[in-house]
Amino acid sequence: MRTETQVHFTDSRDMYHVDDASVDLTVTSPPYPMIEMWDDAFSALNGDIRDALASKNGQQAFNLMHEQLAKTWEEVARVTKPGGTVCINIGDATRKLGETFQLYPNHTKIIEFFRNNGFRALPTIHWRKPTNSASKFMGSGMLPPNAYVTLETEYILVFTKGDNRSFDAHADTRYESAYFWEERNKWFSDVWTDVNGTLQALDNNRLRDRSAAYPMEIPYRLINMYSVYGDTVLDPFWGTGTTSLAAMASARNSIGYELDDGFKKEFERTLNALPAITERINRERVDRHRTFVEERENQGEEFSYESMHYGFPVMTKQERQIVLRTVETVQDEDGMYTIEHPVYRE
Numbered sequence: 142m143r144t145e146t147q148v149h150f151t152d153s154r155d156m157y158h159v160d161d162a163s164v165d166l167t168v169t170s171p172p173y174p175m176i177e178m179w180d181d182a183f184s185a186l187n188g189d190i191r192d193a194l195a196s197k198n199g200q201q202a203f204n205l206m207h208e209q210l211a212k213t214w215e216e217v218a219r220v221t222k223p224g225g226t227v228c229i230n231i232g233d234a235t236r237k238l239g240e241t242f243q244l245y246p247n248h249t250k251i252i253e254f255f256r257n258n259g260f261r262a263l264p265t266i267h268w269r270k271p272t273n274s275a276s277k278f279m280g281s282g283m284l285p286p287n288a289y290v291t292l293e294t295e296y297i298l299v300f301t302k303g304d305n306r307s308f309d310a311h312a313d314t315r316y317e318s319a320y321f322w323e324e325r326n327k328w329f330s331d332v333w334t335d336v337n338g339t340l341q342a343l344d345n346n347r348l349r350d351r352s353a354a355y356p357m358e359i360p361y362r363l364i365n366m367y368s369v370y371g372d373t374v375l376d377p378f379w380g381t382g383t384t385s386l387a388a389m390a391s392a393r394n395s396i397g398y399e400l401d402d403g404f405k406k407e408f409e410r411t412l413n414a415l416p417a418i419t420e421r422i423n424r425e426r427v428d429r430h431r432t433f434v435e436e437r438e439n440q441g442e443e444f445s446y447e448s449m450h451y452g453f454p455v456m457t458k459q460e461r462q463i464v465l466r467t468v469e470t471v472q473d474e475d476g477m478y479t480i481e482h483p484v485y486r487e
Contacts, residue, residue: 153377153398174206175234197239224306322456360387382408
């Protein structure tokens with residue numbers, strides 16, 4: 142099986158490279174409005190944002206920042222297929238401008254946009270990001286009543302364009318792309334307690350300041366949850382290319398948009414290790430499944446079904462055709478990466 146990944150170092154507010162209704166899944170983590178590290182990036186898009194921040198008008202700056210994000214969301218809505226899915230990792234912001242401290246609820250702005258533009262909102266996933274618990278200082282310290290809680294979780298917002306996506310009754314690709322029963326139970330929980338944030342390990346200080354890493358486990362899960370082999374995955378805020386790497390590891394096509402071409406070198410550094418990374422991911426999934434089977438059998442449970450490709454027991458009929466795919470080779474031609482995906486063999 143072969144897939145392609147393309148990266149465009151240009152503005153995702155005009156994704157003219159992508160046809161209407163051609164993307165199956167978007168997985169992205171945009172710049173967070175009202176998080177100070179993104180002030181310059183937003184201000185460069187609209188000088189009124191810089192003026193609002195300088196005049197301590199937080200609500201105006203917040204609204205103007207989301208107006209800029211909405212231009213990309215309009216493009217995402219255009220290119221998403223009917224029945225396609227959009228997953229957006231976003232955090233809210235807390236900030237004090239002048240004498241006023243308040244919450245800026247980024248997730249509500251994004252939900253509002255997609256609900257008003259032909260998408261259905263599905264249940265949200267929460268995961269815990271890294272925090273420095275020992276040095277927390279929230280308002281009045283130990284004295285009530287003017288302290289405030291810290292933001293230690295982020296949202297993964299999930300939207301579907303129109304009705305559910307339809308498949309042929311016995312589409313092999315869908316069954317081959319299935320996940321294990323026990324993975325379903327973990328992945329489709331609204332709280333992911335086993336996913337931890339990651340710090341950005343970039344050599345370039347400028348790039349580190351411009352990036353906001355989230356662990357590859359997040360896009361990898363979402364891609365396996367909401368797409369099938371050979372689908373096209375979009376990330377309009379590409380950054381270090383985490384979503385594209387997860388799409389490659391999952392045997393999906395992908396498209397990325399990024400303003401700063403300095404990230405390409407960092408992406409390709411990781412790309413060299415992708416065959417080994419994918420091998421490890423598949424081995425860990427199989428090992429976890431074998432452990433699950435062993436534990437259930439030790440409890441006296443009997444399995445009714447067996448994997449057609451791997452020979453181990455599975456819980457449901459839908460899992461019998463599961464095929465895991467690895468990354469064998471990656472060829473690069475001017476930002477177009479072609480990947481070969483043989484079947485994973487233990």
